[in-house]
Amino acid sequence: MTDSIEAQRPSSQVLPHELPAALRDAGLVNWIREPLDDAVDRRRRIIVPPAAAVMGTPASAYQGALMAEARHPDTVFMMGDNPALPTMPERPVLKDFFQLRLSKMGASHLMQSAKVAVGRGLDEKVIMACLLHDIAIAGLLSANHGYWGAQMVAPYVDEEVAWAIEKHEALRYFPDESVGYTYPEAYIDYFGPDYDPPEYIHREAAAARQHRWYMTSRLVTINDIYSFDRDAVVDFGEFEDVVGRNFRQPKEGLGFDGSPVAHMWRTMIWPNNFL
Numbered sequence: 001m002t003d004s005i006e007a008q009r010p011s012s013q014v015l016p017h018e019l020p021a022a023l024r025d026a027g028l029v030n031w032i033r034e035p036l037d038d039a040v041d042r043r044r045r046i047i048v049p050p051a052a053a054v055m056g057t058p059a060s061a062y063q064g065a066l067m068a069e070a071r072h073p074d075t076v077f078m079m080g081d082n083p084a085l086p087t088m089p090e091r092p093v094l095k096d097f098f099q100l101r102l103s104k105m106g107a108s109h110l111m112q113s114a115k116v117a118v119g120r121g122l123d124e125k126v127i128m129a130c131l132l133h134d135i136a137i138a139g140l141l142s143a144n145h146g147y148w149g150a151q152m153v154a155p156y157v158d159e160e161v162a163w164a165i166e167k168h169e170a171l172r173y174f175p176d177e178s179v180g181y182t183y184p185e186a187y188i189d190y191f192g193p194d195y196d197p198p199e200y201i202h203r204e205a206a207a208a209r210q211h212r213w214y215m216t217s218r219l220v221t222i223n224d225i226y227s228f229d230r231d232a233v234v235d236f237g238e239f240e241d242v243v244g245r246n247f248r249q250p251k252e253g254l255g256f257d258g259s260p261v262a263h264m265w266r267t268m269i270w271p272n273n274f275l
């Protein structure tokens with residue numbers, strides 16, 4: 001019995017009896033890493049989940065308890081490389097984020113969407129927008145993902161690509177039968193049949209529809225793959241040429257070029273930093 005429990009326990013988990021009851025009861029044991037050989041001075045390291053991730057959930061009540069744990073002399077907050085994540089190169093490029101940071105499902109969704117756009121012979125700007133449209137969901141934050149994603153990539157892509165990524169957030173809720181876009185079936189499952197997006201989304205979509213780049217963003221929603229195919233095999237290599245022509249990789253690496261969005265890329269490199 002003990003053996004099977006031992007076998008199931010993730011290596012990153014500290015023994016439950018070492019933690020205060022409040023943290024054990026809240027199921028937060030996985031936020032604390034045991035002293036690993038590769039950890040700083042073999043000390044325990046605590047990951048405090050970001051406010052945006054726990055707000056409105058029971059876990060928000062335990063941030064104080066997690067922080068109190070860090071006062072123990074054998075414990076520090078997670079800062080720098082988390083050994084649970086693959087190490088990023090010193091000067092990371094877009095491909096590194098796809099392969100080493102973005103969620104598997106997220107990266108696959110982006111590449112599947114871009115692949116459909118390639119198959120339809122669409123413009124490279126559209127392919128690029130498809131490849132990046134949900135990058136925020138896959139690596140940073142889901143709420144307002146079109147806006148976060150557009151900002152993240154704006155310094156490196158054509159203005160039209162960033163615009164299309166931002167506006168897909170609103171446009172995906174509104175059918176445009178003239179180009180064959182209907183309300184996604186998946187959204188009926190996700191949000192219920194009676195979901196009506198907030199007023200600002202209605203306004204954003206109406207304004208986007210009048211814009212000269214409307215069709216670029218609309219094509220992102222048309223090529224958006226709502227049925228996630230977990231078995232689809234798509235390799236980033238298929239898009240290397242398009243990325244090479246349409247994404248200006250900074251020579252210092254994404255996260256270190258001093259751009260107004262460098263901190264967003266650094267947040268994906270070290271997502272568990274306390275500060």
Ligand SMILES: [Fe+2]
Nearest residue numbers: 133134168169
């Ligand atoms: Fe999206």
Ligand SMILES: [Fe+2]
Nearest residue numbers: 133134224225
């Ligand atoms: Fe999408």
